[in-house]
Structures are given as C-alpha cells and as structure tokens.
Amino acid sequence: MILNEFSIDGAPYGVVEAAGEVWTTLVHTGLVATASGRVFNLDAPQSRPSVIVDGPDDAVWFTRNGDDRIGRISYDAAMSAVEIAGAPYGLCVGPDDALWCTLMSTDAIGRITVDGDVSTYPIGTTGAFPAMITSYGGDLWFTLNQANAIGRMTVDGAVSTYPLPTDAAGPVGISAGPDGVWFTELLASQVGRITTEGKIDEFAVPLDSKPHAVAATADGACWVTLWGAGAVARLDADGNITEQHPFGKDSEPHGLTAGSDNSIWVALEAGSLAQLHP
Template sequence: MSVTEFTVAGPNEGPYGVAVANGEVWTTLVHAGVVARLSGDRFDLGAPDSRPSVIVPGPDDALWFTRSGDNRIGRSDGASFDVPGSPFGICVGPDDALWFTLMDTDQVGRVTLDGDVSTYPIGTSGAFPAMITAADHLWFTLNQGNAIGRMTTTGDVTAYPLPTEAVGAVGISAGAGAVWFVEILAAQAGRITPDGTIEEFPLPADSKPHAVVATDDGGCWITLWGAAAVARLDAAGNLIEQIDLGAGSEPHGLVLDADGSVWVALEKGSVAHIQP
C-alpha cells in the first residue's frame, strides 16, 4: 500500500467527513464552517460554528452534508434546510431521499431533493443516534443506547442490543449481505445480518475505531482514531492490514473510491489517499 497526503486545511480547521463524486474528493472542515474540494476550492458556509460533519453524494449529483452546529442539512449548491435537532450521520436511502440522524432528539430524519423534511422517532430516549447507512432499510448506531437500529422508510424501528456493554458504537456501513459497525469504547468491530445476528471482532487495544466503510469482498476498512491508523478486515472479521498515518493525524471519515483505493480525512489538516 502507498499513502499520499494532500493538505486541504489550515491549522485547527479539522477535515472530518470525506466523499468522492464525479471524480472529485470533498471534505468537511468541521471547525471552520467550510466544505472543501481537493482541487483547492473552498465553500464557506457563512457560519463558522455550523460544524459540517458527514458528507455524501446525493442522487442529484450534489453533495449533501450535516451541519451539527446549527441544526441544518447543507447542499453543495449553497442551499440548506432547517431540521429539528442536531444532525450528524447522513446517507442516501432506498427511496432516493437523504436520511440523517438527529443526535439530541432521538430521531431519524428524511429530506427530499426538493428540501421537504420529515422526522421519525427511534423509540428510545437518550440513545444518541450517530452514523446511518442504507441497504434494504436504514441502519444506524445508537451510541448511548448500546444497540443497532433498523428503520423502514415508513418509520418502523427495530433495535438490536449489542452483546458487549457500553461500547459507544459510532460508524456504520452496509455491505454485501451484512452491515458493519465499529465500537469506539470497546475497540471492536461488529457485523449485523438482516435477521439481526450480531458478531463482534477485536481490534487493537485503545485504537478507538471511529468510521467504517464496507468493501465488495465482504470485509471493511476502519479508521483507528486512537491509533492514528486505518485497518482492513476480511469477510471473516480478521485484521489483515493496519496502515500507520502518523502521530497526531486523527483519522475520522473515510470513503472507498471506484478503483478500490481509500480516502481518509485527517483532522490535522489533510486528506490521505491509500492505494494498493
């Protein structure tokens, strides 16, 4: 593997989420209220405390992102939409709308491409829904509820308790036949099948896994925030590779490119490209 870093931010601006769309790499600068492209373009949101966080390409060729600091969903054309809570995770749902979590109100929200917003309760108080992904349904981590949630597009929710207590689940990503997630407080990865069967897999101690992206072969890539590294697991949950990104790099979001390479947002101010 080779690792190439690209500086995209100044000191303390904090690249956090990362996305690839139409051959371009985008990242959110969570501490600056900016969305940036690797090409050098910067889009100031006009709200320094807006905290742009997770970013994904939408079905309309725009980039959509959560603004957890000012309770809005943003879009790369400059539009933004008010939501009733602090949004964090976001994904494209099976209905081609954008679905997002509302951390502080225990809801999952939906916004159409026209900007119509609706919300659905998850049915658990204080669960702190974090990241969200889509397969046949919506799947999301309940960071303080110690569970994985599943929601239909009509708002029906099922919660699956995790085997280990107090794991602090964060990242989640739908893959081939199962959904991967990570447990930042337990240093574990997990996988849940459509019928609710859960397996957990150990990661290096104190590695603080943060985000995950599933791969076509049934495995996944994971950012190890506490270890300043990324890790790759195979379809059986075995750790087959760990790549050091350097002390203080603080890896957060990651995304798989069409060629199988991986882009990682490093809070120190850069985006890393990991290529076979």
C-alpha cells in the first residue's frame, strides 16, 4: 500500500472528490479546503462544517452543524448557504437530485433543492439522533445513533426502521454499495450491512476501535475509519478484514471517500488528508 499525506491545519473532518480536486471540511475553524491548497473562509468560525458531498449542480455541499445551515461552494468558488434548523450533520444526494440531510436535534430528515427550497420530514422516533445518510434503491437510508436502528425514508417521507441485532451498538456511518447498505456500529466494534429486504449482517472489527465512517466500493467491499484505533481498514464483500493501515494513536480518522483512481482518501482530524493506494 502506498500512502501520501497532505498537511492541512484546522481539523479535517469530511472529505469528497469533486471537479478533479479533493475537498475537506475543517470542523474547528469554519473553513473548507482542498488538498491542492485552496482555502474557503465561511466567515462563520463556529459553523462546524462537517459532512461534504459532490452535488448535482457543479458544486460541493456540506452540513454546517454549528449554525443550522447547508453550505455550497461552486466549482468556480461562489459560496452560499441555506438555513435549516435542527443541527444538520449527515448529507447525501438523493434519487431526486436534491440534497438530503439528517437533523440530529429535531429527529427529522431535511430536503434541500439546488434552488434552495427546504422541506423537513419527521422520522417518528423521539431522541433517535439521526447521524449519517445515504441513497440506495430509490430511498434514503440513515443511522439512528440513539435508537440503535437503521432508518429508511421514501422521497415522500414514509419511514421504516430496522432495529440492530446488537444492543447499544451506536450506529454512525453509512454508505450504499452494489448489494446493500454498509454502516458502522461505533460502540459495538462492528460493521454491518443491510439489504432492501431488511436483512442485517454484522462483522467484527478490532475491539474498541470505534468504527466511525464507511465508504462502499463498486466491488461490494467497503473501507471504514477506525477512530479509536487511529487506523483505516478494508472489509471484503463477505465482511472479512483484508487490509488495515495505522495512522497513529492520536490521528483521529473520520470521513473517507473512494477516489476516481481507486485510491482512498481519509480525513485525519489531527491535521492532514491521507491518500491510500491499495
């Protein structure tokens, strides 16, 4: 495995590849930056930019968990934001080409069109703390961190929930693959996968490694950040760990994404972006 590392001040958290660049949110400084050295100041130091995605409109979009906004930066550097209450955190592009986000403090899912129209849909469970979200099979899938379940919502707002087999698992990350949806169980040291029929499988990762974010790959496998262990690991389509790379005890790996060249990019909150070439 070949590793490249790019130092970036400001606590990299989310990461995405878009327009030939790798973008990262700097959660503690209210900035967005790229691996090539571009820096975008949101003029909101407490905005806590978190999860970032490549939008359907030649722009990156990201949640601003600290000031109830969804931010947007176009490929040509125009910046804007849309207000949405509820501490937005997870974010994905939905099957309808709108942006869908989790609203952690209001137990709801938000929808934002590229024109800035906002709708919210309750998930129907109080205190569920919806975390990350992904699109799969025409629906939205999200982790319910405090309800110990996976949620599923149609684009019309109808909700189904799937309780996890393991108690108090603390699901966080989620990512759609070709054969189901991968998710992490931060408190149970497991990675799970759920099918459209609701079948859940769970796979062990190292004890106390606190799996946080997950990125599915086209071969049915996934990569996962092991926040507690300061590492990243690959699970094959059968849930076996086939690769593992340590970054160091205090590196704090969070978001990750699969690049167009099959490399894996990892945001290390300690101050860098890591690029792995398996």
